[in-house]
Amino acid sequence: MDPNSKAAAQPAKDFLAAAASIAASAMLARSLVNDLLPKEARGYFSSATKALRARFSAGQHTVNIEEVEGWSSNLVYSAVQSYLAAKISSSSTRRVRVSKRAGAEKKSIGVFLEEGEEVTDTFRGCEFKWRLLSRDNNLVVDQPKKIQLYQLSFDRTYKDVIFDAYLPYVLDRADEIKAGEKKLKIHLNEQDWWMPISLHHPATFDTLAMDTDLKQDVMGDLARFVERKEYYRKIGRAWKRGYLIHGPPGTGKSSLVAAMANYLKFDIYDLELTAVKWNSALKRLLIGMKNKSILLVEDIDCSIRLRRREPRPSSETPCGRGKDERVTLSGLLNLVDGLWSSCGEERIVVFTTNYKDRLDPALLRPGRMDVHVHMGYCGASAFRTLAYNYHDVDDHPLFGEIEEMIGEAKVTPGEVAEVLTRSGDAESAFGGLVEFLQVKRDRGTEEEEEMEDKREEEFDLVSNVSNPENDYNEDGLHGGSTSRTMYSRADWPPINFRGGRGGYMQSFRGRGGHSQSFRGTGEGNLQSYRGRGRGRRGRRQFVNIVWGRVV
Ligand SMILES: Nc1ncnc2c1ncn2[C@@H]1O[C@H](COP(=O)(O)OP(=O)(O)OP(=O)(O)O)[C@@H](O)[C@H]1O
Structure with missing residues (x-):
């Protein structure tokens, strides 16, 4: 069994274990009452518990949450279902329904209440009982004949807690649970609409080879960002954050974006700007993005070799829309900072580039991209992450030599990763890396000398042409x-x-x-x-x- 399915099956197992122990305790209690109390006392015991129950229920209120509301499904119902699914394993529920959705990629087993079953929940010292019921539905054709509903019973003194705190809490928890199960997507732009594809990029912050402090900073920044809804509202700014990720090819810029998406459970909207001609199309794309997402523009230095603003030729101007404009860097930035940011929230904008110094100053202006992350050549800590990822090794006699050379050789994590995959055997993989680093280091020195000569020549050339x-x-x-x-x-x-x-x-x-x-x-x-x-x-x-x- 893989770890996912093990984890998914755990609630079911927990439930069975809990049910077995509760059943055993109930049987024991019943046999103790039967064995130890005389018949009359048993009668008294049973009527006393009945009276107590009746007294308790006199002050009970109920709230019904049905699975459909008119023609549409009731989101509160599905939130309660997710919330209770996580509670069932620790409850005394006797009958549950276990299911797995057809086509579900993760081998996840859902555990749900059976009709008539109950779950008791405690929140801020108040006790709430959830029960799954159903009612006939003969009025609306084309809908199931029975409609299921969750009935929430509680003491009437908790009425305020229910609506002010408990139900909002259930909805929030359900969101978190669903986010935990969310399947990530990468959306690619086709003209002015997005095409979603499942995102299976395995990069995480654990597998990402980068400077340890920098990694912690980025993770801390992201964690802070998602917690700061109120803060952004208070300061009157859109809830979004801009990252500029720069560094040579193969240093892990795309892997970092994937790690960010996996960490936050945010979808990626990978915007190919050169395929978007007009600002109106760009607007439609940006407005079509969902919250909790990452807008990614890779190689912004190339994408934004965009035309100067020109009006759309009259032959191409759509009726009634007036002059449209070609996509430009300023058009993009205006949208990202203006219109778009005001119609959504919890968005991250990421621009990547191999050449930060070729970027338009408008992009580098303070306040434009909140965080600049430099993905550099492979250092010692990045190498150790790769060694562990690829060979499960966290120490080796060759590490000292490798770490000494790696700084001088100017190799990217991508190159190191490639060398480490050449052999499944750690010994020869690290040996191969030592040789590779030696060659790179020697070649690097020669190349640097050549480059210096070339720069001199090229400088002359400018004057000539x-x-x-x-x-x-x-x-x-x-x-x-x-x-x-x-x-x-x-x-x-x-x-x-x-x-x-x-x-x-x-x-x-x-x-x-x-x-x-x-x-x-x-x-x-x-x-x-x-x-x-x-x-x-x-x-x-x-x-x-x-x-x-x-x-
Ligand atoms: N920092 C890293 N940590 C882990 N793996 C890395 C890292 N950098 C590169 N790699 C490996 O190299 C491959 C290429 O990396 P990636 O595409 O993320 O680099 P990039 O900087 O975005 O490159 P480019 O600028 O060419 O798009 C990845 O699939 C990964 O296997």
């Missing part, structure tokens, strides 16, 4: 010499290859609203430079330049 004849900017004006006054930096991020039209594409962005791009010719790889230049308007500007070979 900056030919005013070919220059243009997005307004159709000729560009100037902005590109010529630049300073290369020694620590540019890895190259992201992207083509321009028929040669090298360069784009400049100046802080003072000065923005232009132009083509040139030449050789070299795509590279990103940032430096200070003097723009056409004579202002000192921050210049961002990208160029690359057409592919």
Whole structure:
């Protein structure tokens, strides 16, 4: 039996054990009364308990909760059903119904009351009795002939507790129980609607290899977030939280998002922005998201190579909708901060990128993304998590050597994971990792020297291709010499290859609203430079330049 089905079967087992012991105690008590008390005393005992019961029930009130309410199912009924299912194992209920839904992915066994059976519950010192009953239903055709209902009996002095505290508590507990059983989904956007698919990503915070303190911080932040409904209401802010997850490919950014979803039991809405053309479609998608969910935009640096805002051509303008706008970064951010955040709650927004320094400053502005998480190269604690995940080993004579080399070799957790899976035997897997790290470390040193030489060449290239004849900017004006006054930096991020039209594409962005791009010719790889230049308007500007070979 797998652990899930064992856990699921536990309530049924507990129930059977409890029922057996209660039945045994009842039999013992009855035989003691019969054996020890004389006949007259037995009669007195039975009428005394009857009188006591009658007196008690005189002050009893009842609330009926039926399974349907008009044509729709009654959500309170299903909440009570879930709530009681968790109580049955510890109650004295004699008959229960055990079932498993057809097609249920998890081997879960539900334990429910049988008709006529009772469960007693105690809340804040008050005792409540739940009973499952049914009534005939001859009035409404197309509905079952019998309608089940839970009858809640309680002393009338508890009336206020019932409505003010007990039933709300039952609903909350039922939500928690259901959340525990919730099957997660990942929703993918198709035009302006979402297509849900079951999410089976096994990543959890236990399996995620990352710096231990950082992991604790992220988990603590998430736990705080979901508890803070009242706090967000009090400060007048939408109940949402933004995460920017950045780091080189293969460091576990997507795995972290999956771990977050599994931890919070939130669905993921994976927004492929390049497939969304117009802001109106984006609005529909965002409004179509449910609460308790994660909006994920991966590789935001690439997705948001989105067009400047342009009105929709009149031929494409839908009747009566006026001018629509192409999706842009600011459009997305406005929606996320404005309209969307006001029509839902408990949402997490996650943007991922391999290149944080290529992001639009609007995204990095304080207050925009609440938490920035850097997923870096594999360190010692991340390696130990992987070693344990893949080989159930938490210590080994090679660990010292591995941990010494791992920092210098600049390997991603993804690479380490891949090497560790090459052998099922821990000994040879760790041996293989030592060799891999040695190669990576040596190669890393050589590559760094080559990169340095290349940076020098590429810097020259920028000056060469900056030919005013070919220059243009997005307004159709000729560009100037902005590109010529630049300073290369020694620590540019890895190259992201992207083509321009028929040669090298360069784009400049100046802080003072000065923005232009132009083509040139030449050789070299795509590279990103940032430096200070003097723009056409004579202002000192921050210049961002990208160029690359057409592919
Ligand atoms: N931090 C990590 N912990 C555990 N496994 C990891 C980690 N990083 C990478 N892996 C392994 O490498 C694979 C790729 O990782 P993942 O897709 O999460 O990385 P990424 O940073 O999102 O990469 P990309 O930027 O290319 O999308 C995962 O399926 C997982 O097996």
